[in-house]
Amino acid sequence: MPGEMWDRVSGQGSHPGLEDVRARLLQRGTQHVEAVGLSLGINAALVEQLAREAGVTTRQFAQVWASAEAFLADLFCELANQARIDRADTQTLLTTWQYLGMRVDDLHSPKGRRGVLIDVIRTAAEYNFDVVTASSKWRTYAALSTTILSWPEGEARDRVLEALRASELSFVETMESFYRNVLPTVGYRLKPVFHNDYQPFVIAAASVIEGLGIVRATVPALVEAHFEFPADDGEHSGGDATAEAGAATETWSVAALSFIGVVDAFIEPDPEFVPEDAIARLVGGVDVTPQAL
Missing domain, CATH: 1.10.357 (Tetracycline Repressor; domain 2)
Known part of the structure; x- marks a missing residue:
């Protein structure tokens, strides 16, 4: 996804630490989808679980994404790009x-x-x-x-x-x-x-x-x-x-x-x-x- 689109989502896309947070959680989300398949019904609890597995704290998540839905949108864009x-x-x-x-x-x-x-x-x-x-x-x-x-x-x-x-x-x-x-x-x-x-x-x-x-x-x-x-x-x-x-x-x-x-x-x-x-x-x-x- 183009960098400017990331910036629009988080407002802090140029922050190196937040870029690492984003990359780690998107990678974990991608691994989850590849293992169990895609479900548009992924809920907030599952997103929280993926964040924990990626070593992302609640505060870090909130700095990048305004909601679980915003994370899913970024994840689906990433999946489309990888295809x-x-x-x-x-x-x-x-x-x-x-x-x-x-x-x-x-x-x-x-x-x-x-x-x-x-x-x-x-x-x-x-x-x-x-x-x-x-x-x-x-x-x-x-x-x-x-x-x-x-x-x-x-x-x-x-x-x-x-x-x-x-x-x-x-x-x-x-x-x-x-x-x-x-x-x-x-x-x-x-x-x-x-x-x-x-x-x-x-x-x-x-x-x-x-x-x-x-x-x-x-x-x-x-x-x-x-x-x-x-x-x-x-x-x-x-x-x-x-x-x-x-x-x-x-x-x-x-x-x-x-x-x-x-x-x-x-x-x-x-x-x-x-x-x-x-x-x-x-x-x-x-x-x-x-x-x-």
């Missing part, structure tokens, strides 16, 4: 670039490029689904996003909503940069109807993965189901599940099948794709520079 890294899943992004570097020969043909795209989506979607939606920080973020509107209107709710909004926009910007690099590199582009605006695609793709993560809590068997499809021939999009006896098959998760549906709705092969240019980018190492908007 940014987990949602973007940097390891998946870096691994994708490394994988593309091993598939440069396939970029010379439309069939090969489709195969690379399918393999990246199937693998990355499944990994991202397993890692991101299993994260305690993401679960907290999801719970907070769906319940914060039950808070009464006022400054505290507005601040938490703003923190959630900032976290969402940060995630969208990270993933937009990633897709602007990956898709043109494998010979695809955003469909012209979207006017080079990747953000609707980012939101739709994330909603599939994170929505399944929410549903998994109640119907895990359905969400975690896998299906066998004929091995990809360069055109596979999860459509025809009929396979001849003895033919090679590929395993697809619900997350991957849903994700490829979103991808095919937003992107198309790039008719101006030049394989040599894409290969030159990949062999130069991990590319983290977004293309010009």
Whole structure:
């Protein structure tokens, strides 16, 4: 959270001792939420318990926060901020670039490029689904996003909503940069109807993965189901599940099948794709520079 926002809350945000008090109690609150889950019904007694465990006296607490509700607002803002890294899943992004570097020969043909795209989506979607939606920080973020509107209107709710909004926009910007690099590199582009605006695609793709993560809590068997499809021939999009006896098959998760549906709705092969240019980018190492908007 920006320092000036802290100053508005306490009026003493620049005091080193009070900054330490704030940091210790927010850390203890975060640990509590990660251990037992988020409850918007956290009461004053629990806040007092967390303060004792953090070594924060009643007087110190009062110097930083006017009430238990003010502390909870700051805690929820902190939880929203911490979710940014987990949602973007940097390891998946870096691994994708490394994988593309091993598939440069396939970029010379439309069939090969489709195969690379399918393999990246199937693998990355499944990994991202397993890692991101299993994260305690993401679960907290999801719970907070769906319940914060039950808070009464006022400054505290507005601040938490703003923190959630900032976290969402940060995630969208990270993933937009990633897709602007990956898709043109494998010979695809955003469909012209979207006017080079990747953000609707980012939101739709994330909603599939994170929505399944929410549903998994109640119907895990359905969400975690896998299906066998004929091995990809360069055109596979999860459509025809009929396979001849003895033919090679590929395993697809619900997350991957849903994700490829979103991808095919937003992107198309790039008719101006030049394989040599894409290969030159990949062999130069991990590319983290977004293309010009």
